[in-house]
Amino acid sequence: MADVFSKEKRSDIMSRIRRKNTKPELAVRSLLHRLGFRFTVNGAKNRSLPGKPDIVLLKYRTVIFVHGCFWHRHEDCKFSYTPKTRVAFWTRKFESNVVRDKAANRALRDLGWKVITVWECQINREPEKLALQLEHLLRGQ
Incomplete structure (x- = not known):
């Protein structure tokens, strides 16, 4: 099935998708913050690091990426589906996202940073479990 929007209209729609300060990031x-961690977002340090991490915790030499399951292909997640239209386009797009994320x-690991990836479905499904996991990963508790 062809896209219902023109190429220009689709481009306009896609350009409005937020890249920072998304609900999952917030x-x-x-x-x-509630756990007492201090961090930077969208700062010079964040932009200078590979992959432009969403959150940087300098004290712990840790970065956090908050990934949407759809865009970053969360394995075995129901939100990580491929649209039925333009399958070849989406497959290439998703594969390039995954390759870029891995690189x-x-x-970052080669530079001595600890990397944590938080998936959108984790935030929505079990926020308290996520809090415990983050605290354990950061403080070792």
């Missing part, structure tokens, strides 16, 4: 930041993670 939820993770709120959770970290950024590898580069």
Whole structure:
């Protein structure tokens, strides 16, 4: 099935998708703040690191990426589906996202950073469990 929008209209729609300060990012930041962690977002340090992490915790030399299950292909997640139209386009798009994410993670680890990926479905499904996991990963508790 062809797209119902023109190429220009679809481009306009896609350009309006938020890239920062998304609801999942705000939820993770709120959770970290409640746990007493201090971090930077959208700062110079964040932009200079490979992959432009969503959250940087300098004290713990840790970065957090907050990934949408759809865009970043969360394995075995019901939200990680492929649209039925333009399958080849979406497959290439998703594959390039995954390759880019893996390269950024590898580069950050090579620089001595700990990398944590939080998936959108984790935030929505079990926020308290996520809080415990983050605290354990960051403080070792």
